[in-house]
Amino acid sequence: MPFSITTFLHAVLLFCTFAFTPGPNNLLCVFLGKEYGYKKTFPFMLGACLGRMVITILLVTIGEAILFRLPWEQPLLMALGSLYMLYLASKTINNGIKAKKNIIIETKPLSLWHGIALQCANVKGLLVQIALIAAYRQATYIGNLSFFLLLNLLMLATLSLWVLLGKHINPFLNKNPLANFLFNLFLGSLLAWISLRFLYSGVTDLLTFMH
Numbered sequence: 001m002p003f004s005i006t007t008f009l010h011a012v013l014l015f016c017t018f019a020f021t022p023g024p025n026n027l028l029c030v031f032l033g034k035e036y037g038y039k040k041t042f043p044f045m046l047g048a049c050l051g052r053m054v055i056t057i058l059l060v061t062i063g064e065a066i067l068f069r070l071p072w073e074q075p076l077l078m079a080l081g082s083l084y085m086l087y088l089a090s091k092t093i094n095n096g097i098k099a100k101k102n103i104i105i106e107t108k109p110l111s112l113w114h115g116i117a118l119q120c121a122n123v124k125g126l127l128v129q130i131a132l133i134a135a136y137r138q139a140t141y142i143g144n145l146s147f148f149l150l151l152n153l154l155m156l157a158t159l160s161l162w163v164l165l166g167k168h169i170n171p172f173l174n175k176n177p178l179a180n181f182l183f184n185l186f187l188g189s190l191l192a193w194i195s196l197r198f199l200y201s202g203v204t205d206l207l208t209f210m211h
Helices: 007-017 024-062 073-100 112-119 125-135 139-151 154-175 175-210
Strands: none
Touching: 007 125, 007 139, 007 154, 007 175, 024 112, 024 139, 024 154, 024 175, 073 175, 112 125, 125 154, 125 175, 139 154, 154 175
16 A cells, blocks of 8 residues: 555544553553653653554564464464453552552552563554554555554554543542542453453464364
8 A cells, every 4th residue: 555644644543543442551551640640651651652663563574474374373462461461450450459448558650661561462452553554554664664653653642641631530539549449440440351351362262273
């Protein structure tokens, strides 16, 4: 597909549609924004963007067909990535339990490396990236790489909106431990639900291949 402004804007619209639906990145950014604010969450967001760019480079360079040349690779990655997301979901819920019990504990925001690691485990993000590359593949390697790296720059803006959402509802939640607990429980449960869905799909497909 030849590069054009119209094509790129169409890809931007599709990317933003995916970016604003609930997923691991967005849910964690709301949680981190609530807990630590924008400045302390920025390294995680930067790591998420860098991780997505590394994956984009690998997908464009190696090719999505080669990366998943074996039928069991995708469900295996899906299952392993889901386990990591379940771990992050448990941390979110645990923070809510501590808030309800008025337990004050010094915690650290997720780092740049956490953001990079999450992209390797983020099944939704990986599948979306493959779909976008398949739909908007450019004629040349440089054009392909430039197109999708430029598209990924939007990720920082979308994550920022989720972080700011968490930050601005924090004053209300801090005054009400029960609301804080319920909010964290909702975010953690939603993240766990997404993770379990991917885990179930991955394990089911792996068992099918084994038989």
